[in-house]
Amino acid sequence: MSAASIVEVVLIGFGVAVELACCVGVLVMEDAYDKLHYLGPAAIVGPFAIAVAVVVREALSQAGIKALLTAALLIVASPVLSHATARALYIRQRDHVESTSRRPG
Amino acid sequence: MNAWLIGATVLVLGLVPCAVVMLRGSVVEALVGLQMAGVLQTIVLLLLAEGFHRPPFFDLALVLALLALAGGLVFARMLERWV
Amino acid sequence: MDARPPAEREPDHAIRTAATWAAWWAALAVVWLLLVDTFQADELVVGAVAAAIAATVGTVVQRRGYIRFWPRAAWVLETPYLIGGIVVDCGLLARALWRRLVLRRPVHGETIRVPFHHGGDTGRDGARRALVNFAVSITPNSYVVDMDPEGDNLLVHRLVPVPLDRVLRREQLRARTTFPTSDQGGNP
Numbered sequence: 001m002s003a004a005s006i007v008e009v010v011l012i013g014f015g016v017a018v019e020l021a022c023c024v025g026v027l028v029m030e031d032a033y034d035k036l037h038y039l040g041p042a043a044i045v046g047p048f049a050i051a052v053a054v055v056v057r058e059a060l061s062q063a064g065i066k067a068l069l070t071a072a073l074l075i076v077a078s079p080v081l082s083h084a085t086a087r088a089l090y091i092r093q094r095d096h097v098e099s100t101s102r103r104p105g
Numbered sequence: 106m107n108a109w110l111i112g113a114t115v116l117v118l119g120l121v122p123c124a125v126v127m128l129r130g131s132v133v134e135a136l137v138g139l140q141m142a143g144v145l146q147t148i149v150l151l152l153l154a155e156g157f158h159r160p161p162f163f164d165l166a167l168v169l170a171l172l173a174l175a176g177g178l179v180f181a182r183m184l185e186r187w188v
Numbered sequence: 189m190d191a192r193p194p195a196e197r198e199p200d201h202a203i204r205t206a207a208t209w210a211a212w213w214a215a216l217a218v219v220w221l222l223l224v225d226t227f228q229a230d231e232l233v234v235g236a237v238a239a240a241i242a243a244t245v246g247t248v249v250q251r252r253g254y255i256r257f258w259p260r261a262a263w264v265l266e267t268p269y270l271i272g273g274i275v276v277d278c279g280l281l282a283r284a285l286w287r288r289l290v291l292r293r294p295v296h297g298e299t300i301r302v303p304f305h306h307g308g309d310t311g312r313d314g315a316r317r318a319l320v321n322f323a324v325s326i327t328p329n330s331y332v333v334d335m336d337p338e339g340d341n342l343l344v345h346r347l348v349p350v351p352l353d354r355v356l357r358r359e360q361l362r363a364r365t366t367f368p369t370s371d372q373g374g375n376p
Contacts, residue, residue, distance in 0.1 A: 012112040012152070019145060020119050025285045026141050027122035029347075032133045033333075034297045035126070038285075039137065039345040041278045043144045050112075050151050057155065062225035066163035067151055068269030069222065072171050074144060077174040077260060079325030081140055084181035086333040089133045091185045110250075 008053045015049035018042070032089050036082055043078035047071035109156030113149045120145060132188065136180050162186030194364065208250055212243035258311030269354050270323055276330035280348045297347040299333060302356050303363035304341060305343040323355045330356075 018041055025038030051071035055064040123145065126138035147170045154162030220235035249255060272361030287297045304320070317335065324344060326332035330353070334343040340363055344356070352360065 009108045012108050012163060014170040015148065016112045016115050017151070019116055019148060021282070023119040023122040023141060023145070023298075024289065025281065026137060028285070028288050029295065031301070032137055033303060033345050034347055035130075035134060035137045036294065036331065036345075037297070037328055038279060039140055040326070040331075041281060043143055043181070044326070044328070045278060046146055047151075050113070051147050053226075054151065054155055062158065062223075063160055063163055065222050065225065067155075069167045070163070071152060073167065073170040073174070074147060077170065077177075079322050079331065081174065081177045081181070083143055083321055083325045083330040083333075084178050085133065085136055085140070086331055088136075088181040090333045090343070091182075092133065096142055096187070100312060 004056055007056050011049045011056065015046045015053070018049065019046040033086060036085055039082055041079055043074045043081075044061035047074045051057070107156055109152045113152035113156060116145055116149050116152065133184060136177070136184060139180070140173070140177050143169070143177070145172065195311050205247060205251060209247045210248075211220055212246040216242050241268055256299065256309060256311040256314040257318065259315035260312070263319060264272045266323065266338050266355070270326060273327040273353055277327045278331045280350065284348055295347070297345055299343055301336075301339075301341045302344055303360050304335070304340060305359070305365075306337040306340050306362040312339075320355055324353070327353060 021039040022042035026035045029038065048071050051064075051067040054067035058064040058067075095100045120142055121140040123138045126141075127135040130138065147166050149169065150162050150166035151170060154166065216239035217235060220239055224231050224235065250369050284295045286372045287293045307316065320342075322337070324342070329348055329350065330344050330346045332342055336343065342356075342359070
């Protein structure tokens with residue numbers, strides 16, 4: 001097994017572990033505001049690790065560039081989606097569409 | 106079987122907690138589960154693309170990432186007032 | 189305000205519009221080349237036409253004032269601090285997950301209001317609002333829930349209470365600085 005293969009396996013393992021941990025975080029955290037935090041590492045760290053693994057294997061070929069572009073898109077989208085979802089929940093609670101014992105503000 | 110395909114298979118298991126959240130949580134918690142599932146599936150496509158050596162799957166992953174962003178924003182906007 | 193007659197202003201408007209269109213076209217053409225990874229003539233022609241159509245749409249939207257986004261180039265220097273913040277926050281979230289899952293202790297986030305100078309409708313202020321929101325929300329331990337223009341504050345949710353990060357500290361300081369305006373003359 002070459003050094004590059006070992007790096008690929010480590011990056012894939014790390015990326016998959018981060019994703020699964022974030023899925024567990026989304027499951028076990030109590031309310032939507034707390035669950036939303038775990039989208040961050042899932043959309044930033046995991047895709048970055050996998051994209052780097054693709055680049056290690058394919059160099060900056062079309063595959064490597066597309067993997068990096070996909071990861072970049074997920075990274076940029078993550079804070080946008082977090083804010084939009086949190087704001088939707090805040091407005092629903094403010095307008096009494098959704099009740100919670102832990103309203104922010 | 107290679108590390109890429111094993112990674113993709115394991116990641117698909119991550120859809121189970123997402124499904125639990127979507128089925129049992131409130132509508133906004135379900136949206137969070139849906140967004141997590143979208144991220145997971147984008148990464149699964151990247152892993153499958155490399156595992157099967159199929160370059161078109163990279164395009165699928167890119168398009169899914171884009172559509173997941175757009176869809177998430179549409180759902181969030183709808184949930185503010187209309188659902 | 190430009191006091192020149194309209195006939196003299198038109199060449200400037202045309203030059204600015206052309207420059208905007210060219211910038212859009214160049215950026216989109218680069219994205220096309222990254223995606224197709226070939227310099228075959230037919231692919232280049234299709235890419236040029238697609239970029240031209242998209243550049244036209246982008247220019248029309250921008251010239252109608254729907255996009256007011258003029259960031260300072262110096263703001264890109266914040267990137268290393270953001271990356272450091274992401275790394276640190278991933279550690280905080282991992283610890284919170286450990287507490288919740290293994291130690292079975294409750295983990296509850298908190299929402300805080302941070303003073304934030306909302307500013308006006310200029311491109312600079314719009315870019316600052318958007319990028320502050322982005323910078324706070326990309327670090328996993330916090331995200332912006334709401335921006336309150338009347339109250340001049342940000343509603344931020346954090347999973348783990350920690351001291352304010354660099355971006356929020358700076359915006360808090362900015363908001364506490366007095367910006368004299370015509371309706372803040374000190375009259376009771």
